[in-house]
Amino acid sequence: MSQKSRVLLRGQLSFLFLLAIIFLLPIPLGSNRPWAWNFFQLLIFSLGLQLCVVDRVKLGETFKIYRTSIFLFLAFIIISAIQIIPLPYSILDVVSPSSASTYKSFGASFGYISVDQGQSTITLFKTLSLFILFLVVLTITNNEVRVRLLLATMLASGTFQAVYGAFEVLSGIEKSLVHQLPVTDIATGSFVYKNHYANFLMLCLCAGIGLIVAALQNQRYSSIRDFIRIFARTILSSKAIIRICIVVMVIALVMSRSRMGNIAFFSSMTVTAIISLFLIKKRSQGMYILIISMFVIDLFIVSAYFGLEKVQERLTQTNITQESRDEVYSDAIGIVSDYPLLGTGGGSFYTIFPGYQRSNVSGFYDQAHNDYLQFVIEFGLIGSLFLGLLTLLALFSALRAMRKRRNPILKGASFGCSMAIFGMGIHILVDFPLQAYGNTAYFVALLALSFLVLNIKIEPKNKSTLEYFS
Numbered sequence: 031m032s033q034k035s036r037v038l039l040r041g042q043l044s045f046l047f048l049l050a051i052i053f054l055l056p057i058p059l060g061s062n063r064p065w066a067w068n069f070f071q072l073l074i075f076s077l078g079l080q081l082c083v084v085d086r087v088k089l090g091e092t093f094k095i096y097r098t099s100i101f102l103f104l105a106f107i108i109i110s111a112i113q114i115i116p117l118p119y120s121i122l123d124v125v126s127p128s129s130a131s132t133y134k135s136f137g138a139s140f141g142y143i144s145v146d147q148g149q150s151t152i153t154l155f156k157t158l159s160l161f162i163l164f165l166v167v168l169t170i171t172n173n174e175v176r177v178r179l180l181l182a183t184m185l186a187s188g189t190f191q192a193v194y195g196a197f198e199v200l201s202g203i204e205k206s207l208v209h210q211l212p213v214t215d216i217a218t219g220s221f222v223y224k225n226h227y228a229n230f231l232m233l234c235l236c237a238g239i240g241l242i243v244a245a246l247q248n249q250r251y252s253s254i255r256d257f258i259r260i261f262a263r264t265i266l267s268s269k270a271i272i273r274i275c276i277v278v279m280v281i282a283l284v285m286s287r288s289r290m291g292n293i294a295f296f297s298s299m300t301v302t303a304i305i306s307l308f309l310i311k312k313r314s315q316g317m318y319i320l321i322i323s324m325f326v327i328d329l330f331i332v333s334a335y336f337g338l339e340k341v342q343e344r345l346t347q348t349n350i351t352q353e354s355r356d357e358v359y360s361d362a363i364g365i366v367s368d369y370p371l372l373g374t375g376g377g378s379f380y381t382i383f384p385g386y387q388r389s390n391v392s393g394f395y396d397q398a399h400n401d402y403l404q405f406v407i408e409f410g411l412i413g414s415l416f417l418g419l420l421t422l423l424a425l426f427s428a429l430r431a432m433r434k435r436r437n438p439i440l441k442g443a444s445f446g447c448s449m450a451i452f453g454m455g456i457h458i459l460v461d462f463p464l465q466a467y468g469n470t471a472y473f474v475a476l477l478a479l480s481f482l483v484l485n486i487k488i489e490p491k492n493k494s495t496l497e498y499f500s
Contacts, residue, residue, distance in 0.1 A: 052187065052472070053183050055468045056187060056219075056220060057208075060227070061466070062221070062468065066467070070471070074163050089169055095485055099420060099481055106417055106420070107154070107158060110376050112372070113143040113150050113372065116142060117141060118140055122141045125372055126143045126372055129141055132145060143372050143375060145382050146382075150375035163471060163475060163478075174437055180475070181479075182241065184238075185237050189234075196278070196282050198213045206220075225290065229291055229466075231291070231295075232454075233453070236298070237446050240445050241442060242276070244440075245442070246269075294453040295453055298452035298456060301452050305448070306432060361387055362383060364386045370411055371411060372412060373410035376408050398462065400460060401463070420477070421451060423481075424481060429444070429448055431444035432444040432448065444484075447483065451477075451480070
């Protein structure tokens, strides 16, 4: 085998390894258990090490092209690392007076920014693995064929979770097939928490819609007859497999009974479709037929048979006086005022919050049920600023790609990535999906894809299949 063939083969194997990680990530309880996230961290670190050893040139190019986004991610990691470094009180009194006061009360000779070094260390390793995943996606997803395959893997993973979740509910079994967890009338797939499941399906739906949008580019009609023809092709054509997967995931999303999961999906789809009206110059009528069909067929017809009325019930019966989350938010704000700049340490919310929890808030809250608030509490205003800028930069990149790119798959991927960022931004207002490792890994991959779709060079069509895939 020639040197060139070996290089191409290594590239293929690395990318297939990435796809395998992406597909398997959500299966073990959403990777939201220590044994699960540690296993996938090892896989991701090994893939990153392989990249450093055999693809140093490509990695160097990645740092050069995406230096701003990489800098923002690295800056956040540095904040996370500083939180667990022992500091003398002369420094700690300046950067985090509340942390200094806490450690002084224990009689310690030095202190930390984090109030829970153990959890902050775990969070740091999670963040490092996510950064490696970000770099890997940026480096080896280097052409439109791989972009399509990455989106298709997310679609397949979401469809698997949707089928499994719906099967458990509709089959009437009492214990899940995996880990023997109780099964109710609420779909959760292989996840434990329904809102994490709904958020995961939302991300996979964004990937699927990106593929459909890519397939529908350049479809235009000039008469009612053309409209009917395009509509029939959109619903029943060779793209039917993707369309069926989307329908199945929408059914499972509704069956999750997640209020904000459903709101985030349909709202983000609507917002992205409206924005695309202004950004996409040569718009495809087929794309908007797809959006209309999503609402008409999925929301009002198919979903009506799988529990949509129960989601509506939950929305109409929601009473702010019966919800304790607003009181949790008001209590948690006190933490921000005491630890404003660098926070209390990654993963430390459940450690610090009981000291601020009032007696009229019942129950134990290990999460803030608002990821915006929790990130500010744990990483401070500085760390949260870097994360916010990274996400906004990814959104800006995806929106620019939607306007500038002519390649159908890149335009479709930019639509899906924009939709995912809008959807996540809505969902984390009242929940904590980014505290689940599997969900965060998928979101990080889509953030990387948001930068890729603007910068990938279109390869010549006469390139060999092996070279194109590698």
